[in-house]
Amino acid sequence: MSDTARLEQDIQATRARLEGTINELAYRAQPQVIAQRQAQGLRLKLDAATHTPDGELRIERIAAMVAAAVAVVVVVGFLRRRR
The missing domain is CATH 1.20.5 (Single alpha-helices involved in coiled-coils or other helix-helix interfaces)
Incomplete structure (x- = not known):
């Protein structure tokens, strides 16, 4: 494989990784997703505060x-x- 072909493959792979990263960041930045993460975090904190590690109240x-x-x-x- 020539250097040019190898470089083109590297560029395509880098673009694919960047696209995935950008899509993930766009998803995480959605207000609904942020609210869901915060609600889940609060539920976990409440559960940890009201239950023992064994699951008892x-x-x-x-x-x-x-x-x-x-x-x-x-x-x-x-x-x-x-x-």
Whole structure:
């Protein structure tokens, strides 16, 4: 194979790799895809926070989260009535 043919093959291979990279970046930059990744990350964090590595619920953490949510609702309600 001549040097010219080898160079043309290298150029074609490089173009194919670049095209794949550009397509992947364009896909990852879509707002819907970004939102899906963030939602999946939040689900994983919530699962890690509320379950043991064995998959059992961490009741004490769930109770603490519920208590914090109730406290926020009470404070917001109190502040709204005060206005």
